[in-house]
Amino acid sequence: MGAVEPGLEELLEGKKRVRNPLVPVGALMTAGVLTAGLISFRQGNSRLGQVLMRARVVVQGATVALMVGTAYYYGENPWKAR
Secondary structure, X not given: OOOOOHHHHHHHHOOOOOOOOHHHHHHHHHHXXXXXXXXXXXXXXXXXXXXXXXXXHHHHHHHHHXXXXXXXXXXXXXXXXX
């Protein structure tokens, strides 16, 4: 139970992952726009709801681009197989 696999020790002692503080902000913005869009649909304002749903897609895409860009900037290639 106390033994750790040899490969796991190297992985745990490797370089520390860098976290971008803007990613949670992007996730919260995505959730907020999604909630506003769902509320406007529910209230019958379908035009505003459609605009907000499109805005959600844009915010979500920007958040993903931010995550990939941060990983690439700090030397991790997200498309490279490990």
